[in-house]
Amino acid sequence: PALVLAVCCLWADTAQGAELTFSAVKNAGDGQVDLSLVGTAPFVNYGFDTFGFDGAVPGPTFRVKPGETLAINFKNDLLAANNVGCETTAGEFCEAATTNLHTHGLHISSKGVADGLAANSDDVLVNIAPGASALYRFDIPQYHMGGTHWYHPHHHHATALQAGGGAAGLLIVDDPPGYLPTAYESMEEKVLFISGHNLDTLQTMARSAQAGVLEQAFTTAQAAGLPANVLLVNGQSLPTLTIDGNTWYRLRMVFAAVEQRLQLSTTGDARCTLKLLAKDGVYLETIPRDITTIYLYPGARADVAFSCTCTTYPCSGTLQSGAGAAAGATAGARTSAGARRLLQRPRPPPPPGPGAGMMEIDVMLFTVNRGTSISTPILETFTPLR
Ligand SMILES: [Cu+2]
Incomplete structure (x- = not known):
């Protein structure tokens, strides 16, 4: 009975499985917007606060067209008392309440x-x-390529703490109308702002900087029996994305993190197809590229066309990060001569140091409903203009 109780309440506390939600969208074309950075954004429901734009993790999503100006009146609402100077703190982390964009x-x-x-x-x-x-x-x-980007504070000695704590959001440069063929342009977009928060690292940095914010993050999570290495999608822990079968969605993914990496693939009853369109906000020379694994390192973006079908509707699956994804990627992928040469080279050693490793974690659940399409539309090969 004790075990059942523990499972029940951990689940309820983190509200896992809830439908994925999306941040407010602010269009640059609508004029200047206000944005504030606070140290009072609730960290999921862990019971402590973190850094966040407009009081939330992640902040609003900005959309801007080539040729437009994104005008932001940015207010630093962090507390002066938490702004301990670099000559006073013990380590490299300091000025935790000074910021920029x-x-x-x-x-x-x-x-x-x-x-x-x-x-x-x-x-x-x-x-x-x-x-x-x-x-x-x-x-x-005017010539800027459309793509998926993000924004975060970059004040040196406080960047990892503020951005890693959750002060970040998505920034999309829209494609001009007609830039992509209709099959791509008409895809419904799903923004996946994936943020990684290692509470152990954050607490260490926060205490070193005497930041006021996040100084009890790891201790609080440990006491509550909650995971300390946290992965959020749009600020939610293991949410559910509901989609229609045989329908292409454009996943705009960001890995907002200061350490670790993700190796994403899908598992479950749903049979899903992934096609890479762009990496780090730049379209591939020719789209799409069939993939089975999405590789994301801190700061990386991936735009992926995603479609699933079920044998019996509805069905479900999981977007997960793990080593198992690598084997699948090699098995199904077409290997060019250049890639073969690369594969024959000795593999480099794994990245050194703590926190550099891959997160093995379930990222997001998805539910696939029948929808109106009886087969997945073919995506024509296309070379985006540069
Ligand atoms: Cu950055």
Whole structure:
């Protein structure tokens, strides 16, 4: 009976299996938006707070078209009392309440007010003190490729703590109309903002920086019997994505993390097809590419066309990260001459140091309903314009 009780309550506490939700979308074309960084965003329902934009993990999703300007009035709502200077803290982590904004992946100016601009672009050396605001204007060039990117603070000595704690969000550059063939352009998009939070690392950094936020993260999780190496999708632990069978979805995936990596594949009754469209916000030279495994390292993005069918509807599956995915990838993949040469080289040793390893974890559940399509549409081969 004790075991049953434990299973019941751990499940209930983390609300696993709940339907996947999505952050608010803010379009650059609608004008300047306000954004604030707080240290009071609830960390799932672990009972402690973390860093987050607009009070949540992840923050809002920004969408911008090539040629547009993403204008943000950014307010640092972190507490001055938590901004302990680098000459005072013991290690490399300090100034935990100083921040700025970085647009990870955009090909834009890295200049800011210090360079004489009226507002900051992607200048990671900007220091926004607790309580202060700053204006950002990210001018997206007309020639910018459409893609999946993300944003997070980049104040040195506090980046890993703030971004790793949850201060991050998705940033999408939209494809111009007609850029992709209809079969691609008409795909329903599902944003998967996958964030990794190693509470042990976060607590160590937070205590070192005397950050006020996250200093009890690991201790609290341990006391509650909750996992300390946490993976969230759109801020939820093991949510469920419900989709229609025989229908292509465009998964816009980000791995927002400062350590570890993911090796994703699907298991379950649902038979699913994965086709890679873009990596790190850049389209493949020719799309799509048949894959069985999605590799994500910290900061990486993958745009994947995803379709599932059931023998009997509805059916279900799991998107999981694990070593088993690698074998499947090799078995099914077509191997080019170049790739064969690479495969014949001796394998490099695994990455050194703690936390560099792959997370073995169930990431997301999915349920496949019958839908209206009786067969999965063929995706024509296409070479996106560069
Ligand atoms: Cu980054």
